[in-house]
Amino acid sequence: MSDLSTNHQNMSLTGKLNSQSRRPRLAVTLGDPAGIGPEVVLKALADSQVTSNCEITVIGSRYLLNAAYTQLRHQGIEDVATLASPETLSIIDIELDYGQRPQITPGVGNAASGALSFVYLENAIALTQRGQFDGIVTAPIAKSLWKAAGHDYPGQTEVLAQYSGVKQFGMLFVARSPHSGWVLRTLLATTHIPLSQVPNTLTPLLMGSKLDLLIACLASDFGIKKPRIAISGLNPHSGEQGQLGCEEQDWLIPWLEQERQQRPTIQLDGPVPPDTLWVKPGQAWYGNHQQYAHDAYDAYLALYHDQGLIPVKLMAFDRAINTTIGLPFVRTSPDHGTAFDIAGLGIANATSMKAAISLATELVNQRLSNPLAISG
Ligand SMILES: NC(=O)C1=CN([C@@H]2O[C@H](COP(=O)(O)OP(=O)(O)OC[C@H]3O[C@@H](n4cnc5c(N)ncnc54)[C@H](O)[C@@H]3O)[C@@H](O)[C@H]2O)C=CC1
Ligand SMILES: NCC(=O)COP(=O)(O)O
DSSP, rough: OOOOOOOOOOOOOOSSOOOOOOOOEEEEEEOTTTTHHHHHHHHHTOHHHHHHHEEEEEEEHHHHHHHHHHHHHHOOOTTTEEETGGGEEEEEEEOOTTTTTTGTTTTTEEEEEEHHHHHHHHHHHHHHHTTTTTTEEOOOOOOHHHHTTTTSSSSSHHHHHHHHHSOOOOEEEEEEHHHHOEEEEOOOSOOOSSSGGGGHHOOOOHHHHHHHHHHHHHHHHHOOOOOOEEEESSSSGTTTTTTSSHHIIIIHHHHEEEHHHHOTSSEEEEEEETGGHOOOOOOOOHHHHOOOOOOOOEEEEEEEEEHHHHHHHHHHHHTTTEEEEEEEEEEEEEOOOOOGGGGTTSOOOOOOHHHHHHHHHHHHHHHOOGGGOOOO
């Protein structure tokens, strides 16, 4: 089980202290420049607690960062402790030509902003593959605007995996409770597919591959060698013996039984009815009793996007981190999206972006100190 401490805010998520001689080098992409990416990046990079343990290079457009900075200053954010000045930042400038500039307006995402966000990610991946960075922290992009720009990917995760030549990868959300210090880890078995496709996409093969990734990641990245993992059911009441859905009886229960036999040191509980699955994590997140954390699991395997992300965002929208597991390098991201509705207003909360940079720093340190433990 993860340990607890009263100093929750400053605790590491991996449970390790930095003992490296060099600082992790991170690429931070701007995401969709019409969204809140530039704002949360400038806010996160103003926080010395976030930046002092790593070397950050922003992958974006200097012109757009300057424009965001000026606009946010006009919104009343004048404190240098709240907003980093682009002049102080290391930036790999994906220059805009003059024709592109008027097309990028805060709050108005379009094919042009979508195209830029794709180029930022591509550059971050290429430079990381060339050894310039140890990890990538991505600001949010809009999937529909990637499509409008001609890039047909479900999200950044799939681009990272494809460009890395990785077939087995997973979307893991990590958050430490500011109330109790307990750490919620939720892996999604399926991600950006229509709900109607979920039952046929879920197979024992897919679940086995996600479980492999999760177990490897818990050991190498979080130091949990004998984890307790809860696996969700698909149907109400996990099917109620087949009365409310057949997937549990047909293959989920037999698959889990087989996994238990093959992995005797790992506690695999499930399929837990999807509604009650989140009661104990809720208690561990909000409660201050040690028993709550002991009753909760080290990780949760949710079967589809909203089954996992509704509880994650209810508990931890301001601070959860999306991390891609199975890549040859570290990748983290805030849990929120482009928030076009508030872009440029100066009210975006950068806590999740700060947490994403801090976790990337910890994960790189972990891998630098134990390179053989890297999964993927
Ligand atoms: N990692 C990524 O790249 C992600 C991208 N998205 C993309 O973002 C776009 C918008 O998605 P939505 O579902 O509307 O989710 P969203 O997270 O962008 O916004 C949902 C609500 O939360 C608010 N919000 C989000 N982040 C906030 C912050 N940091 N501070 C204060 N308020 C915040 C927004 O104003 C909005 O009211 C979509 O195109 C989606 O594909 C969504 C989630 C993650
Ligand atoms: N809902 C999570 C999400 O949209 C993350 O997508 P991405 O990191 O793959 O771009």
